[in-house]
Amino acid sequence: MRRLIVVLLVVVFGFQSLAIAPTQAAMISTADIVAGDSSLASDRDRLNALIQREDVREEFRRQGVDPDEAAARVAALTDAEVADITARIDELPAGQNAIAVIVGAAVLVFLVLLLTDLLCLTSVFDFTRCAR
Numbered sequence: 001m002r003r004l005i006v007v008l009l010v011v012v013f014g015f016q017s018l019a020i021a022p023t024q025a026a027m028i029s030t031a032d033i034v035a036g037d038s039s040l041a042s043d044r045d046r047l048n049a050l051i052q053r054e055d056v057r058e059e060f061r062r063q064g065v066d067p068d069e070a071a072a073r074v075a076a077l078t079d080a081e082v083a084d085i086t087a088r089i090d091e092l093p094a095g096q097n098a099i100a101v102i103v104g105a106a107v108l109v110f111l112v113l114l115l116t117d118l119l120c121l122t123s124v125f126d127f128t129r130c131a132r
Helices: 002-018 030-052 054-062 067-075 079-089 098-118
Strands: none
Touching: 030 054, 030 067, 030 079, 054 067
């Protein structure tokens, strides 16, 4: 029992030492701060331009959202929220619907179950044979 506790403590303390990241401090110049403010303003302008596009406004109407209310909500976003949204806009999928997500999830679940059947961890499908 003592050996188990010792091993557990060694493992916990070993992993704890891995989590400590070195830090570095440096002076921030005024130019860096001003550049950050201008990039935030351009992010907010980019988001406002996106909201003002006619196809986006039409989609708002189709979804039952007043475009002017959406613009007011965008204007009320905090600086951090604006930066987060504009950072994610380019990587978000365009036009992806819920059916594609559901089909993708179902295929993923099927593949995981198939793999676990082939590795003899489960017995879900009758058409698979155990690899052993």
